[in-house]
Amino acid sequence: MEQNKLSQTIEDYLSLLYVLERDGEPIVGARLAELIGVTSPTVTNTLKRMTRDGLITMDDHGTHLTEHGWVSAKDVMRRHMLMEWMMLRMLPWSKLHGEAHHLEHAISPEAEAAVYEELGRPQTCPHGNPLPGCEAAVADWVPLTQLASGQKVTIRRVHELAEENPPLLAFLEEKKMMPGAQATLGEILPFNQTISVEVGGQLVTLGFAVARYIFVEQHTA
Numbered sequence: 001m002e003q004n005k006l007s008q009t010i011e012d013y014l015s016l017l018y019v020l021e022r023d024g025e026p027i028v029g030a031r032l033a034e035l036i037g038v039t040s041p042t043v044t045n046t047l048k049r050m051t052r053d054g055l056i057t058m059d060d061h062g063t064h065l066t067e068h069g070w071v072s073a074k075d076v077m078r079r080h081m082l083m084e085w086m087m088l089r090m091l092p093w094s095k096l097h098g099e100a101h102h103l104e105h106a107i108s109p110e111a112e113a114a115v116y117e118e119l120g121r122p123q124t125c126p127h128g129n130p131l132p133g134c135e136a137a138v139a140d141w142v143p144l145t146q147l148a149s150g151q152k153v154t155i156r157r158v159h160e161l162a163e164e165n166p167p168l169l170a171f172l173e174e175k176k177m178m179p180g181a182q183a184t185l186g187e188i189l190p191f192n193q194t195i196s197v198e199v200g201g202q203l204v205t206l207g208f209a210v211a212r213y214i215f216v217e218q219h220t221a
């Protein structure tokens with residue numbers, strides 16, 4: 001087992017690559033550099049190491065996780081999401097992701113299994129993102145950008161890539177735009193790339209770039 005122990009950096013890359021590949025988004029160095037907050041040459045070096053270690057392939061077809069990479073990435077994601085739940089009663093919602101980033105590398109498989117059972121086998125993280133293998137649980141939720149004005153919804157999910165943005169999470173928490181919140185779509189201004197949403201009697205304006213990362217359940221009645 002020791003030989004499979006991956007470095008923290010590699011595990012952090014794996015979880016990002018997992019999300020991009022799962023969502024069918026291209027894995028591009030510049031985008032990774034932006035998401036991780038490092039320079040492009042640093043990303044290139046890390047991707048080379050990951051290729052050497054058999055976690056990814058890089059060729060004319062792009063950058064993709066190998067089977068080994070997928071298995072390792074799912075493992076990191078699971079641990080990350082369980083650690084978010086574990087800290088939920090102790091930390092503000094907007095801080096869970098950052099804290100779980102530290103803890104996810106340290107937990108043993110035995111403790112991980114115990115936490116999973118203790119939490120009642122959750123299918124999503126506290127941000128509403130699916131545990132690997134539980135994608136069906138979130139399949140019916142649609143991004144705010146696909147809705148019409150006046151629609152009533154329940155906020156269900158703040159996408160993993162939005163979790164990478166601490167000021168955004170703090171903003172959403174302050175506005176109470178978290179999973180479980182009831183909301184009504186207000187004005188949608190395509191020329192301005194903004195959507196306003198009424199949550200808890202308060203009107204919140206979001207840009208499309210953020211709104212597409214917030215998924216909701218539509219109320220049918």
Ligand SMILES: [Zn+2]
Pocket residue numbers: 080084096097098100125163
């Ligand atoms: Zn997270």
Ligand SMILES: [Zn+2]
Pocket residue numbers: 081084097125126127128129163
């Ligand atoms: Zn999360």
